[in-house]
Amino acid sequence: xxxxxxxxxxxxxxxxxxxxxxxxxxxxxxxxxxxxxxxxxxxxxxxxxxxxxxxxxxxxxxxxxxxxxxxxxxxxxxxxxxxxxxxxxxxxxxxxxxxxxxxxxxxxxxxxxxxxxxxxxxxxxxxxxxxxxxxxxxxxxxxxxxxxxxxxxxxxxxxxxxxxxxxxxxxxxxxxxxxxxxxxxxxxxxxxxxxxxxxxxxxxxxxxxxxxxxxxxxxxxxxxxxxxxxxxxxxxxxxxxxxxxxxxxxxxxxxx
Numbered sequence: 001x002x003x004x005x006x007x008x009x010x011x012x013x014x015x016x017x018x019x020x021x022x023x024x025x026x027x028x029x030x031x032x033x034x035x036x037x038x039x040x041x042x043x044x045x046x047x048x049x050x051x052x053x054x055x056x057x058x059x060x061x062x063x064x065x066x067x068x069x070x071x072x073x074x075x076x077x078x079x080x081x082x083x084x085x086x087x088x089x090x091x092x093x094x095x096x097x098x099x100x101x102x103x104x105x106x107x108x109x110x111x112x113x114x115x116x117x118x119x120x121x122x123x124x125x126x127x128x129x130x131x132x133x134x135x136x137x138x139x140x141x142x143x144x145x146x147x148x149x150x151x152x153x154x155x156x157x158x159x160x161x162x163x164x165x166x167x168x169x170x171x172x173x174x175x176x177x178x179x180x181x182x183x184x185x186x187x188x189x190x191x192x193x194x195x196x197x198x199x200x201x202x203x204x205x206x207x208x209x210x211x212x213x214x215x216x217x218x219x220x221x222x223x224x225x226x227x228x229x230x231x232x233x234x235x236x237x238x239x240x241x242x243x244x245x246x247x248x249x250x251x252x253x254x255x256x
Contacts, residue, residue, distance in 0.1 A: 095158030
């Protein structure tokens with residue numbers, strides 16, 4: 001039985017340009033395979049897809065090692081995290097790996113919660129060892145965002161883009177020709193129709209409000225009062241309430 005590719009895992013693989021693959025292939029041909037391919041017990045490739053393909057095309061028997069996992073969630077998590085370590089990725093490419101990782105972390109968190117509740121009940125009933133503690137974990141989105149180097153906001157925006165954006169926009173993001181922020185804005189706030197645009201009060205219109213005029217006058221009186229007191233720092237004697245750059249006082253600023 002020989003190694004084989006699992007399509008689900010291959011889809012997670014960041015793209016390698018033909019030039020990069022040619023360099024990898026040449027390196028393996030001239031120097032040999034530096035790192036073994038990692039496979040599961042079914043001999044499905046988990047890490048080293050490009051190396052496996054290069055060896056296959058060169059007619060070489062690949063060097064590999066088998067790794068065992070407690071369940072498929074942990075196996076899939078390993079595949080994603082291996083891809084995160086291997087390549088220089090832009091934010092959207094990170095999102096494409098982070099979203100499935102997020103689902104895995106949520107499933108694992110759910111399992112931990114169930115286990116934590118079980119341990120808690122056993123502690124109360126005296127059925128668990130004294131050193132047993134419920135397993136607690138931070139929110140899955142925070143865990144994943146930190147792991148991949150994204151903010152939680154960027155991760156959530158990227159997730160929405162994956163769900164709703166066109167393939168054309170996604171391709172632009174993969175190639176670095178567009179930003180997550182711009183594509184997200186286009187999704188959640190498309191250009192409004194002329195008859196649906198709400199008017200925003202102008203400064204001039206706001207100034208007509210008598211309450212604003214009274215507020216402005218009160219502020220000016222307060223500033224004048226502070227300026228007339230000529231307060232200064234008791235430590236160094238420097239005048240207070242003055243601009244740190246041009247050193248104009250409040251009185252100077254208030255004069256017409």
